[in-house]
Amino acid sequence: MYVRKESLDVVCRRINALRALKQHRERGMQVVYLDETWFTTRMHHSMKGVDTTQPATSTTYSRHVPPGEGDRFVVVAAGTADGLVEDSFLCYHTKTTSGDYRGEVNGELFLRWLTSQLLPSLAEPSVLVLDNAPYHSQQMEESRRPTTATRKADLITWLEKHRLPFPPHATRPELLLICKRNRPQPQYIVDNTIRMWGHEVVRLPPAHPELNAIEQVWGHMKRHVRSSLQHFTRADLQARLEEAKMGNGRGVGRCGSPITRL
Template sequence: MNGKNFNKWLNEMLIPNLPPSSVVVVDNAPYHNLQEDKCPTQSTRKAEIQDWLQRHNIAFNQKMLKAELLDMCKRNKPEPVYILDSTLERHGHTCIRLPQYHAELNAIELIWALVKGKVSSENVTFKMTDVLKLTQNAIDNITTEEWKSCCRHVEQVEARFWRSDIALEEAIERIIIHVSDDEETDTASEVGEICSEEESTDTASETDTIM
């Protein structure tokens, strides 16, 4: 899968079959995150960087080096606008993105597990043509109740994460750090005294050893 194929599937297969005002949940696969008018990077040609700055009405000097132009881009970088989100919004739908590296919050991962289990239990020939048929049959036979069950499980995991975050925040709030505000405390003098005491102790120990 790549951005071009995903966009083709999105426009020709997914959107025409979505009920009105649908919510599409996506993970952080690279082809889900293609940006509109992406901010230039180190690999962007200098002329393209200048074009980007002009499109965003950011003034620059034509004599600036590429590194200086990139620094201006970085300092004026807008919030990313994803092609997927914009495409769905134009058709009246909403896109929700999962947190990175949290597959357990994606209900379809559980559906894939069900599909794989069904295919595995019925695959007796180990021929690719038969596996494809079994896979399509397993997908077609996923029930509404199975989907609801997977979604309920994800909601329980999400609730557990929220409880953990709240408990952690409350625990941190209870931590009290005492900072001395005694103006008469001379840290440098104290350090010097400690060092002197340590040196005296070391000298005494060395003397005892020699004796």
């Protein structure tokens, strides 16, 4: 059996993230987990063993799921140990029904949600926990560095702008190496925005969704939606999402115990 070994960089990033969370908690800061997920109008549980001979109005009638991918909705939200942050829940219909739902989220939309819904709802200094999705990681212009696709003339311009010496007849690979050795620490638009509002940021290492406690809330919500969809329409899905968000009868809307544990 093949087991992928984590790189030393990822191990250290995981340790640093957990250490930072511990320090922020000791300072009495509220921890806020945020993330995105998706739901579709075709989500369903297996109906194996259910009596389908009953009338459609019967409570024992098996739900017949229409064919196709169905309509897809993306949900963006944040949660604390007390539950979902009030007014942070954003749900919108997407144009695509297949592929990665993250293609339906972009930096502009995420930043607008952050500044218009989440940050105004935080009444106390908090530490926001997020992953490194592309729309979370747009860099400030001054921290951008050249890439292997950068032209030689632009490499020279970047080095001169940062007052970094280089040989007069240096080749493009040599210039790239100098740029790499002198790359600045990344400065993210999202992180700077969060800090401007008086909060802190902890970024999770790659491929560690288990460290983002709101992932467990998504699991509760998806189980509720799968088991309760009846008509497989947009209206039906939105109604089930509202139930899941509020925790009506199932307690799935609160982030309490799973978020408290991390």
